[in-house]
Amino acid sequence: MPTAAPDCAREEDSWCERVYELTDNAVVAQISPALITAVQILLIFLAAFVVRFILHRAIGRATRMSGEQKIPALLRPLRDRAPDALGPLLSERRIQRARTIGSVLKSITSFVVYGFALILSLDQLGIQMAPIIASAGVLGVAIGFGAQNLVRDFLSGIFMMLEDQYGVGDIVDLGDAIGTVEAVGLRVTTVRDLGGTVWYVRNGEVLRVGNFSQGHAVAVVDLPLSHSADVDAALELAQATAAEAAAQAPLAESVLEPPEMLGVDQITPDTITIRLTIKVRPGRQWAVARALRARIKAAFDRAEISAPYPSGRPFYQG
Numbered sequence: 001m002p003t004a005a006p007d008c009a010r011e012e013d014s015w016c017e018r019v020y021e022l023t024d025n026a027v028v029a030q031i032s033p034a035l036i037t038a039v040q041i042l043l044i045f046l047a048a049f050v051v052r053f054i055l056h057r058a059i060g061r062a063t064r065m066s067g068e069q070k071i072p073a074l075l076r077p078l079r080d081r082a083p084d085a086l087g088p089l090l091s092e093r094r095i096q097r098a099r100t101i102g103s104v105l106k107s108i109t110s111f112v113v114y115g116f117a118l119i120l121s122l123d124q125l126g127i128q129m130a131p132i133i134a135s136a137g138v139l140g141v142a143i144g145f146g147a148q149n150l151v152r153d154f155l156s157g158i159f160m161m162l163e164d165q166y167g168v169g170d171i172v173d174l175g176d177a178i179g180t181v182e183a184v185g186l187r188v189t190t191v192r193d194l195g196g197t198v199w200y201v202r203n204g205e206v207l208r209v210g211n212f213s214q215g216h217a218v219a220v221v222d223l224p225l226s227h228s229a230d231v232d233a234a235l236e237l238a239q240a241t242a243a244e245a246a247a248q249a250p251l252a253e254s255v256l257e258p259p260e261m262l263g264v265d266q267i268t269p270d271t272i273t274i275r276l277t278i279k280v281r282p283g284r285q286w287a288v289a290r291a292l293r294a295r296i297k298a299a300f301d302r303a304e305i306s307a308p309y310p311s312g313r314p315f316y317q318g
Helices: 015-023 026-062 088-124 129-146 148-163 231-246 285-303
Strands: 171-173 178-184 188-192 198-202 217-225 260-267 272-280
Touching: 026 088, 088 148, 148 178, 217 231, 217 285, 231 260, 231 272, 231 285, 272 285
Parallel strands: none
Antiparallel strands: 171 178, 178 188, 188 198, 217 272, 260 272
C-alpha cells in the first residue's frame, strides 16, 4: 500500500525520489540514500583492495628470482655494482636489495591506492576535502620536522638501494665503521668489523662510503731495505718472485694482471722502501699482499738482502 511521499522524494534526480517511484514506500525511500552510499563506499574500498592486491603481486613477482634468472626483474633497469667475486653472497645481496625496494614500492602503492579510495569515500559522504587536505599538509610538515632524522635515514636508504652503493658481502669504510656488510635496511646498515664487533650505522649519518669490493682492487706490497742493500737486485728479485707466485695456485684465481714494480717509494734515515702493486679481484687485496710478502721475504732471506737494521742480518730473519 502506497505511503505518503517523504520530503526527500521532492528533490529532483535524488535516490530517494527514484526509490520512492519504484517502491511507493516512504521508509525504504528515506533510508535508500544511506544504503546506496554505504554500498558505493564498500565498492570503492573493494576495488582499492583488488587494485592493491594486483600491484603487490606484480611487485612481488618482480622481486623474485625464478629458474635460471640471476637478477630479479625489478633490478634489471638499475645499475648493479655487485662483484662476481661474492659468489653465493651475490644472490643474497640482490634478493635483499630487490626485497627492500619492493617493500618501499608496496608501501607507496598501498598509501596511494587507499588514500585515493578514502578521498572518494569522503566525497560520497558530502565532506569537503579542501580543509582536510590543508590540515593534513600542516600536520605532515610538523611530523616531518619532528622526525627529520628518521626521514633522512629513510631517504638515504632509498637512494643507497637504488644506486647500489654497497650491499651484503661488501667490505666498506663508512667513516665510523669499517668491515663487512651483513645487512642493509632502509634505516640502518649492519657492519661487522675485523674484530667481530657488529656496528649499526644509520644511513642518514653516512656522509661517504669507501667500497673495497667494487670493480677491482690493488694489493700494495711495501718492502723495507737497509741502505747497504743492493736495491737493483732487490727490485728484480721481488718482481720475479711476485710474478711467479701470481701465476701459481692459489693466487692465480685472485690475480687479474701481472704485478708491477713501482720502484723506490720512500727513503728515510733508516730504510729504503720499495713498492710493488698487483691488480686483483675485489676483496682479495689483503690476502694476496700477505702471500706475496711471505714469498718475497723467503726470497730475500735466501739472497741475503740486508734488512733495515744496523746488524745487517738477512731480511726479516729472527
